[in-house]
Amino acid sequence: xxxxxxxxxxxxxxxxxxxxxxxxxxxxxxxxxxxxxxxxxxxxxxxxxxxxxxxxxxxxxxxxxxxxxxxxxxxxxxxxxxxxxxxxxxxxxxxxxxxxxxxxxxxxxxxxxxxxxxxxxxxxxxxxxxxxxxxxxxxxxxxxxxxxxxxxxxxxxxxxxxxxxxxxxxxxxxxxxxxxxxxxxxxxxxxxxxxxxxxxxxxxxxxxxxxxxxxxxx
Numbered sequence: 001x002x003x004x005x006x007x008x009x010x011x012x013x014x015x016x017x018x019x020x021x022x023x024x025x026x027x028x029x030x031x032x033x034x035x036x037x038x039x040x041x042x043x044x045x046x047x048x049x050x051x052x053x054x055x056x057x058x059x060x061x062x063x064x065x066x067x068x069x070x071x072x073x074x075x076x077x078x079x080x081x082x083x084x085x086x087x088x089x090x091x092x093x094x095x096x097x098x099x100x101x102x103x104x105x106x107x108x109x110x111x112x113x114x115x116x117x118x119x120x121x122x123x124x125x126x127x128x129x130x131x132x133x134x135x136x137x138x139x140x141x142x143x144x145x146x147x148x149x150x151x152x153x154x155x156x157x158x159x160x161x162x163x164x165x166x167x168x169x170x171x172x173x174x175x176x177x178x179x180x181x182x183x184x185x186x187x188x189x190x191x192x193x194x195x196x197x198x199x200x201x202x203x204x205x206x207x208x209x210x211x212x213x214x215x216x217x218x
Contacts, residue, residue, distance in 0.1 A: 057087035
């Protein structure tokens, strides 16, 4: 089962399922539990029940997440698009669609959606990180680096932009700078060493002493 390259954690709703529980919470709950067959039924049943545009958009988004879980990207993108049409002030809907586009190697479309999400929510460092990765995937390392540095500026404790900058230096075979930024990532809390060992972006510097020492020490 494929969940997509970019998996954002769904907000966990602490809800009690009494007879009066809101049905939209059940939709979100089953999505959170990755119970996609049940979620698809419940979310689809709830789509047109709400007078609130935000609630309706959230339900389309949740069903879109279900479709990602089922590897049905056209339906997912259609649902994220519907959520945007209903509630264009929600940055998360652009993020979700951008991630889906990125998963399907539609990098220009992903960048456009992340850019729109930034316009709606310019203080969210995670969106800059996502757009930076989309720029990397498209081959534009300069714009990618600028986005990663902006993410760090917004939140110096967010570890992924440091890691991504390290990977850009690795691609350019600048091992010393790459190891320096890996150290910054570790200082910010990065601990995905198995991920690092298998990251193809670091292939050009795997033979270099500082990288070997960095991996050996983790």
